[in-house]
Amino acid sequence: MTPPSNANNQDELLGEIRALRERIAVLEAEKLDWQRLGDPCHSWLNTEGARHFLVDLPHGFEEIDLDGRIVWCNEARARLLGQEVQEIIGSYAWDRMANTEASGWVRQLIYEASVELPDPGVLYLDARHQDGSVVNLRVDWNYRRDAAGRVTGFLVLLLDMTREQGVKSALQKSLSQFEDFMTYCPGAAFMKDADGRYTMLNPNAAEVLGGEVDEILGKRDHDLLPPEAAELLRDNDRQVLESGQPFRGIEEIGEGRDAFKLLTVRFLVSGDDDRPHVAGMGLDITRSDREHQELCESRDRLREASDRLRLLSSAVAQSGEGVAIVYPDRRIEFVNEAFAGMHGFRVSELEGLDLHKVFAEGQPEQLLAVEEQLDSAGEFRGAIWHVAAGGGSFPCHESHSLVRDEDGRVIARIIVARDVSEAVAAEKRLQDAQAQLEQRVQQRTSELGEVVARLEKEIQERHRAESELRRIWDSTLELLVLMGRDGCIRRVNRSLERTLRVSEEDVMGQPFFNLVAEEDRGRTSRSWAKIRAASSGPRLMVRHLVDVPGQAKPEVRWLEWAVTSVEGTDLVYAAGRDLTELRMFEVRVARQQAELAHASRLTNMGEMASGIAHELNQPLCAIALRAEACKLSVLRNGPSEGVVSDLEYMREQAERAGEIIRRLRGFVARREPESKPVEPGQLVRDMLHFVETECEQEHIGLRVELEAGLPLVNCDEIQIQQVLLNLLRNAIEAILAEEEGCAGLSREILVQGVRKGPDIVLEVLDTGPGLSPKVGDHLFDPFFSTKSGGLGIGLSLSKSIVEAHGGSLLAYPREPRGMRFVLSLPVHAGPVRAKLSRYLGRSQRKEDRP
Template sequence: MSSRLSAAQHSASRSTPPDTALPQRSFFSPAMNTTALRIAAALLALCIFLFDTLSPLEGAVAVLYVLVVLLAAGTGRRSDILVAAVTSLILTVVAYVDTHGLSLAGAPTLRALVSLAAVTIATLLSLKNQAATATLAAQARLLNLSHDMIFVRDTFGQITFWNRASEETYGWSAAEATGRIADELLETRYALPRDAADRVLHDTGRWDGTLEHRTKAGGRITVESRWALQHDARGRIVGVFETNTDVTEREAAHAALVQSERRYRRMFDATRVGVVQEDWSAARRELAALGLADGEALAGHLATHPDLVARLRKVTKIVDVNPAFLAMIGAESNSHLHQTVDDVLSESDPTFGPALAAFARGDGFHEGETEIVRADGSRVPVIFAITFPTVDDGDGNVLVFVVDITERRQAQDAVLHAQAELAHAARVATLGELTASIAHEVNQPLMAVVTNGEAALRWLRRDKPDLQEVDSAIGRVVSEGRRASEIVKRIRAFLTKTPTRSNALDVATLIEEAAQLVQRELARAEVELRVEVPADLPPVIGDRIQLQQVLVNLMVNAGQAMAEHDGRRLLTITADQAHCQVEGGRIEIALRDTGPGISPQHLERLFDPFFTTKPEGMGMGLAICRTTAEAHGGKLSVENPPDGGATFRLTLPIPHHGTAA
């Protein structure tokens, strides 16, 4: 069998282009080889013919024509064999006729017939062998087409056939590999002992498993190997047919996949970000059942059907959560307490509906801020990002990343608190500057109360009590008492430490209340106050106390600036609606005084903290005013109008239509 395969190998190799695998033991190219054989056969035939014709020897020289046929058969071509055979037969007959004529000559005739018979038999055998060889060659060509490495080793383990894929993958040519011991050449590594594989092979005739082979370049490849025993016609084992599939890349890809899986698992387990894997397939079904193709319509439907959102919360299952998320919700393990989204989200959560809308719309990503419920029932403020899987990953793999923002909230609260403290300190400082006015404000009604009370007593204690006077005096006591408490209330409201509140504020009222606080101060400085506010201004959104603080500060400053200035002392406060292309609608409150104006070298630094032009000033007033204006989304600026004085402009945004609280 092995020899026949070797023959097939010859034949197959010959049919291949000359620059690839050459047949073993050949020093010629196939074309040269063929030509040489043909020439040799022709020369041999000529020699035999001459010898047969010219030699006086009586013998069966013509039998030697068998050699010509066999030489021609060496080319492996049917036509060569036939040409050689026909030529040999003709030459035999010609030599016989030339020597003996057409008559029968006894023994020579017999010898000629034997020769003819020998040539014919040799031809027939050669033709048969050629046919078998051609079949094998075709089979070998098929084996060469295979991407698998196929080789045959004989009973000693020596390689007798080595296909193209083997040459390409292992690096050794067929010539180099043939005759080598397969296990030595390839440094085969077996997962199990070699004996075990052989036992299976001998018991069943086949074996398959995974092996490791070496290449000529020194690399190692992993192959899936299939062995089959080869028998000859009598059933004797003549070799092993071995097919190897290179699975190195597949194995590497698999290993990479496993590694990647492990890496993501590590991330999932070790990250401080909470990760929740959720199954949204039930939600998908219910949303699809609504039949609302349009995303906007669906979002609208979800917004107006809280009961639907509530139900979908209950059918959206939690598949897996990571340790960080467990820690976040204060749970020991992935307990039965948290089976659906409904168990985790606070009941007032406003984000699930929009998330469903994003999901149904086919968004890949959705994020928001909400509160989740801990195992002990307390709330945790979080921001989250949802990644919806692509179609082929299925709705069961919705991943939600959750970050606890409690600390951030606390920091924000602390900042707000600090701002409130600072604003309070600033208000106290402002009131400090207003001490004279406040004393006056409060003491006036108190004075009136006491004096009225005393007067009433005196009217009452007269010999003839004047009850009418008593009545009007006590009436004034009551109204003056109320007036006093109003003033105290106003000052206290101004001084209260409150966190920032946002309300819709009427601009006219805002200015009016601030003006009340400084009225006396302005009167003392002999400043005339004129307020011009149109009636139909839209409200601004902000903190009443903080904005009043700004106005009080600006008014006190204006009063102080004008107190040391000769000439008219007029403070005009105007409010107007302006529209800015970039920033939208604005309210602009302008405070214009008739003081000396801001000196140019101070204009730049006027709003800097600790910048002051007053001998006892702290220099915080205007800095805080600007901060407050900016915190409200507005601006505070100053300019010196050409006709004298200074104008401070406080601009505040008007909320967009519909968002006004």
């Protein structure tokens, strides 16, 4: 950016500032006595003199009632916005505001003033003129009271501050231009306070003082320079401060070869703190000092005017600006190439020509002002239009200086001119651009008005949609909760309020976990962590404690929740179902299923009664025979080692019988399901004891093939033994049901156990007749049986038990005959799944029952 070059702009701006200060002083002098106007003890406002005073008042004045209507105003108020008095009276005070914000301020002020009676004050508002322009208003207001002291309205004084705002903007622009000037000025510019501290300086001044701008600010010359040089500069500052007159002279800063010689001017200015400051500017003349001295000596030797003029002409002949020397009779003596070139003439065509022939016609007042300023001040600076060779004209910014001889007589005029056509054109383009900008602003304002109307319509539609959504939200049967990702509740629907007997106000802002029973909060917290990491989480089956009037203990409600994150927001949506009745039904079904399993075990024991009796009879008979033998031996020979051996054998047989009874009682006893790690081989071996006797009696082979080192499985031992017993009993019955013509075929049952991946697989294979595919499709259906008199619950119940353990039970036909039942159970890897009790009939704790 280049520094500003038009000096007249600065003069005009200073003039505007002085005019602004004078006007403010006048306004302060004419300020109305508000206490007098508003005092009910004085009826001065209702007098004819007061009305004449207000009518002739050069400032806008209006009276406003408590509803905001204007009941009276003067002509100055009407002129402020280009209206008529009749048009204003009866309208609202906020009707002519430039924007909705200003209208809102006025409405709020009138409302608050009519209710709370705040202190009178001053507002600065933008109003809309009749021609569409914006008027900056200063609004001074006070109360209007009746004789009883009650407020009946408002008295308002309005001052047009538009011009003042423009001057302030121009001042800000001037300050910006001044900062650019300081930055790009080739000289060293600075300002000090009365104590000698630097308050402002440009980079050139910082270079002279040997530092950076930020380092020098706030320091004195004594902090930066040698004592003698610093004291010299301080003396010059004191001279300016004491005399108030500028100081001009040459100052030396520094010592030796690094010293600077400056051509300096120092003058008095007023600082930001209204204290006197010293400002100055210096040009570095260190290098040109010798040339300047030689020039002064030459100027002393060449006193004659003609030689001086020729030397000056020679110096400016090659200047980039136009230079002309004119004699007192207005005859042009000399022009340089630049002056002739800007006019489109040759140098010879202009020399000898009357100066006024170079100036364009139609500006006699400007030419007269040039002559008057030359006569009075000896110089002129300003803009004059010149004639171009093609017949046109162009503006020049030029300076005229008079040259006098030793006797003070004018011997020539020196003119330095610069073509400012481009600057004028640029200013014209700027004005056109400003006009276009204002037009676009108006157009954009209109468009924004349409957009605002459209947005207001959309907001209304959105409010209707939100109302409809709220109605649907409250009318749905599902329990709905809207939460933040921190788990705090933001909204619930009526179904949740009815089910959990709470209100939205009670739970608003509380964590969702507070509604969950303490036993289930751990699971809920872990699921919530998964929801934060993903867009959704697993379904939650949790308990809620509900306080019921008249009941000592809270009621337990089982709710299933599906939780999903709302995309693009920090909200989480949860939908729940009340499954308390379903839970009660499942509990009843589980209990009935447990009773059914117990009945099935009793049935199996009844069917195996003969085999069990035979197995018990063996150790009992052995005990009886050995007891008899011991009796005879003692009677004949007395106690002996053989008797002790017989007694030991009797003890072993008694323990064998007791073990059989223990397994039988454990298998048929009514008990709660209990899952624990179990060795698969032990499960198989325990069940073989129940069927070995029957297989021997029926001549059925029983073979076991178990893989070595099978890992543990997590299961209820009795329940899985019941499944194995059902499969073994079905295999025996299938082989025994073989037709007589096939009696010569192999009769064998094979039990295999292997590990396959994460599961332990137990297979029961028989050589019976097998089943047709049609029958096999319904093999695990409840109450489906191929046996006469069968209930059809054994395999169905077995499949339910295995699936509750997380396993599977499948059936396949063997080739060439027989069936293969495959039981799969997962390898033990941790705690038992909680759903086991749901299917195996585990009774709930009393406080958990719905």
